[in-house]
Amino acid sequence: MITLTHYLILAALLFFIGLFGALSRRNAIAVLMSIELMLNAVNINLVAFARYQSAPLVLGQVFALFVITVSAAEVAVGLAIILAIYRRLKTVKLEDINLMKW
Amino acid sequence: MIEALLFYVISAVLLISALLTVSLRNIFRAALALILSLIAAAALYLLLQAPYVAAVQLLIYVGAIAVLILFAIMLTEHFTQENIRATNHQVFSNLLLCLILGSTFIAILATTPFYKGEPVTAGLDTLGNVLFVQYMLPFEVLSILLLIALVGAIIIARNGEKD
Numbered sequence: 001m002i003t004l005t006h007y008l009i010l011a012a013l014l015f016f017i018g019l020f021g022a023l024s025r026r027n028a029i030a031v032l033m034s035i036e037l038m039l040n041a042v043n044i045n046l047v048a049f050a051r052y053q054s055a056p057l058v059l060g061q062v063f064a065l066f067v068i069t070v071s072a073a074e075v076a077v078g079l080a081i082i083l084a085i086y087r088r089l090k091t092v093k094l095e096d097i098n099l100m101k102w
Numbered sequence: 103m104i105e106a107l108l109f110y111v112i113s114a115v116l117l118i119s120a121l122l123t124v125s126l127r128n129i130f131r132a133a134l135a136l137i138l139s140l141i142a143a144a145a146l147y148l149l150l151q152a153p154y155v156a157a158v159q160l161l162i163y164v165g166a167i168a169v170l171i172l173f174a175i176m177l178t179e180h181f182t183q184e185n186i187r188a189t190n191h192q193v194f195s196n197l198l199l200c201l202i203l204g205s206t207f208i209a210i211l212a213t214t215p216f217y218k219g220e221p222v223t224a225g226l227d228t229l230g231n232v233l234f235v236q237y238m239l240p241f242e243v244l245s246i247l248l249l250i251a252l253v254g255a256i257i258i259a260r261n262g263e264k265d
Binding site for chain 1: 109113120123129140151154155158159167173175178186207218219221222223224225228237240248254255256258
């Protein structure tokens with residue numbers, strides 16, 4: 001019997017895997033991919049809460065649709081920034097992008 | 103019974119491919135592992151009786167976002183077979199942080215009394231009604247946001263020569 005807690009623990013595990021990747025990866029695109037994992041964990045949470053209710057509720061699914069769309073916009077802008085940085089600095093390793101460090 | 107088996111299989115695929123995404127050295131293979139985890143998440147939405155969210159996940163996340171990531175990987179590959187470490191020098195403290203914080207979260211989630219009754223299924227017409235009647239204004243604002251984001255992305259990633 002799969003309860004709500006199963007989905008929430010799965011989403012928490014996925015979120016922390018994504019958080020580890022966002023903090024530890026050296027490639028900027030890999031950080032973006034880890035952020036996508038975190039957003040997917042949030043979506044699983046939202047849709048699971050929309051299902052395990054006493055009355056039918058689709059608001060969680062609507063919220064998840066909005067999160068998917070906003071994350072598409074964010075990935076587009078983020079990758080454009082990474083492309084511009086690569087064109088100028090010829091690298092995507094985060095430790096080499098240090099022009100604004102003191 | 104079938105639902106429990108499907109849940110465990112899909113969550114195993116999801117978590118293993120997520121671990122591959124954050125740890126593979128070759129960035130292209132990490133993107134492929136991300137695609138596998140996104141497909142597993144879509145299967146999870148189908149298990150949660152949300153077919154529209156599963157379809158949008160496959161169309162937008164796998165079909166658009168993952169392909170965009172693959173394009174960006176191919177455009178920013180300076181050394182093709184460069185064999186450097188995947189993680190930076192903070193990997194041990196990050197692992198410690200995520201383990202401690204994650205176990206705290208999971209302990210809290212496992213001991214909170216959530217809804218324990220029968221799960222309900224909402225129809226697709228309810229979703230359409232809510233999305234296009236009740237939340238029509240955020241929906242239109244979302245399309246404007248997409249337009250602004252894409253125009254901005256084109257301007258940022260454009261070649262610098264003035265024509």
